[in-house]
Amino acid sequence: MLTPERHRLILQLLKEKGIVKIQEIMELTCSSESTIRRDLSQLEEQKFLKRIHGGASRLQGKLQEPSMIEKSSKNLHEKQLIAKYAAGLVEEGDCIYLDAGSTIFEMIDSLPNDIVVVTNGFMHLPGLLNKGISTFLIGGLAKQKTNALIGRGALESLEFYRFDKCFMGVNGIHPQFGFTTPDQEEAMVKQKALFLSREAFVLADSTKFSEISFAKIADIHEASIITNDLEDEIGHQYLNRTTIKVVTA
Amino acid sequence: MLTPERHRLILQLLKEKGIVKIQEIMELTCSSESTIRRDLSQLEEQKFLKRIHGGASRLQGKLQEPSMIEKSSKNLHEKQLIAKYAAGLVEEGDCIYLDAGSTIFEMIDSLPNDIVVVTNGFMHLPGLLNKGISTFLIGGLAKQKTNALIGRGALESLEFYRFDKCFMGVNGIHPQFGFTTPDQEEAMVKQKALFLSREAFVLADSTKFSEISFAKIADIHEASIITNDLEDEIGHQYLNRTTIKVVTA
DNA sequence: TCTAAAATATGAATGATTTTGGAAGAGTTT
DNA sequence: AAACTCTTCCAAAATCATTCATATTTTAGA
Structure with a gap:
């Protein structure tokens, strides 16, 4: 032979x-x-x-999971629940922005096909292209730790686009201090994407509530929150400030 | 018979x-x-x-994968030789542009660490980040077939940068018609990157010579050529028009 | 029509190159 | 410790490019 x-x-x-x-x-x-x-x-x-x-x-796809695997396993199930619900909010024909991050990553499988996606998370590319979704990446400096594109290039690239909906991950949620994240550069990108979007959604598991991180992205009322669990006491603080959707198993 | x-x-x-x-x-x-x-x-x-x-x-026929195999297996070694030589041209402190494409991909392992890379090939990211190289991605539409970022976003993102050297793949090289490639959008990106670069290098195995593809990138004299083999007769046509470096085993 | 030279096609021989299977010993897994 | 797998090396076998001699066909001219 x-x-x-x-x-x-x-x-x-x-x-x-x-x-x-x-x-x-x-x-x-x-x-x-x-x-x-x-x-x-x-x-x-x-x-x-x-x-x-x-x-x-x-x-398999090399562009995925450098440090993703470790991170994912812990809250994976909750993240998937949140992500699936968020994906359900996307309608055919929408033009959406997807933030970098593992929770957002979980949305990809459940997205409709006939949409346009703009993202700063290059880890999302293989999945999105596989589904045949038209995908635009913004430019910028590639940050290894979070697999995100940041910096001046990212901000200026965003100028070209407007979104029906955007989906964000954050590290802290607080009634007074708003949405926060550790990296100033990433915060700026998130802020701008949020500003360019008609509707904004923050995906966060329950551990993010009452946390405050370094760099502020936006005030609480600027985005709806999708989470998996919420103590009544904490939930109270957000009443009439924003919309919170709690997804349970 | x-x-x-x-x-x-x-x-x-x-x-x-x-x-x-x-x-x-x-x-x-x-x-x-x-x-x-x-x-x-x-x-x-x-x-x-x-x-x-x-x-x-x-x-060709229906066995598309096998033909792909033959193609890559045949040229892989040559590509590596060419890529290794090209990587040797990059000096510490350089700021370079790397085109998308498999030949360019082979350069990554041999690059020095203390450089800044801008690229439109998102397949290159994991390798570059692994080496700890500062990497900027330009924006744009993600094209699955070639793993390249193209379109308006790509062109405008390029405006932010200037390069010491750029490294390109092409599909055709011809003394009169210059460097060519099948996709008009990709050609525009290559053209612009080349324009923004102090020195330009085209990496091409010997099969690309005398070929003409659809979209023109630049004239022969606008970039040096790095190749693995060149018939004297063909080489003659390029004398005094550009620099050609032939890399042999 | 015939003939000789030229051009072309074929098969065999050659030595070089590539592929193949097996063996020895080191390394892994269970 | 036993069974399996891995790498490295070697020699046999197969395949390859090249050359050369022979056979066939074509061509040109008488």
Whole structure:
């Protein structure tokens, strides 16, 4: 059997199963172990798969999850609930802004397809493009820690767009001090996106309430809040100041 | 058996099976190995098939992935050579523009760390950030096929920057028609980046020479060319028009 | 029509290159 | 510790490009 034919078979098998054992491929192609090992090395070299002990595995989108994985696992379920509800607010034909961040990331799967998205979170790109959503990235400095684009480039890029709705993550929510986040540069981007949007939604799990972070994004009344749980006592402080939607399991 | 008849049989067999071995064709046509080799060389010359070790494989048809494989596997090493040389041109403290594209991608590993990079290729981000390189992304519409940011947002974002050096991929290089690429939008981005750069380098394997694609980026003399191989005859046409660096193994 | 030279096609031989399968020993997993 | 897997190396086998001699066809001229 000729080399390209084996390679094609291997990749096809890998596409179906996600993981293949060397033994399987040996049977399928009637070749020796050495040959298959060589094939796998070559295909790995060309970035078509990843070798693992005993065989090979498909490699997936590299643009995702550097530090995302650790972060996500903790509040994942709550985040997903919040995100799913938020995604439900988006209607066909909408033009929306998606902030960087893991909670917002969870919205992507549930978004309608016929929309236009502008985002500063480059981790969102593979998911959005996969769904066939028209996606614009704003420019700016790429910040590794949060996978966000920030700075002057980001602010000026935003000027080109106006949004029906925007969805934000924040680190602190407080009745007096408003929405806050640790990074001044990121705060400026969020602020501007919020200003450019007809409706604004902040996605935040319950731990963010009564917290105050360094840089202010906006006052409480400038965005609706979507959260998963809220003590009555705290909820009281926000009455008549803004809209809060509590999503429960 | 006459030559055209053999050729017809070979192509028919290839159409059915996708891959054929020389031995098979020898049996089928009752011809010698030499003859079949000659046939395959000719048919390859006329772009009817691709020769592989032990036989020949269909060029395009429905097996799109395999053709992609052949393509990348064939040029990968050359691309790496070209990319490595190009990366060597970048000095500490430089501010450079990196075009989207697989050849440029290969540069990242070999770049110095203390530089500033601006790019429209979002596939480059993880690699660049991993190395701790300050990276700015320009804005724009995310194009899935080429992993590039294009359009008005991209052009306007570029205005914020000036570069010491820029590195481009192209699809065609021609002494009269200059550098060309299939997508008009991408061509505009490349053009502008080139204009904003003190020095410009085009990375292209030898197959790009004498090709002409749809959208013009710039004239030959506006960028130096880095390639892996160049026939004397073709090289002659570029004498005194631009700088060409040929990188060999 | 015939003939000789030129052009073309073929098959075999050659030495170089690539691919292949197996073996030895180091490294992993269970 | 046993079973399995991995890398590295080597030699056999297959395939490759090239050359050369032979056979066939074409062409030009008498």
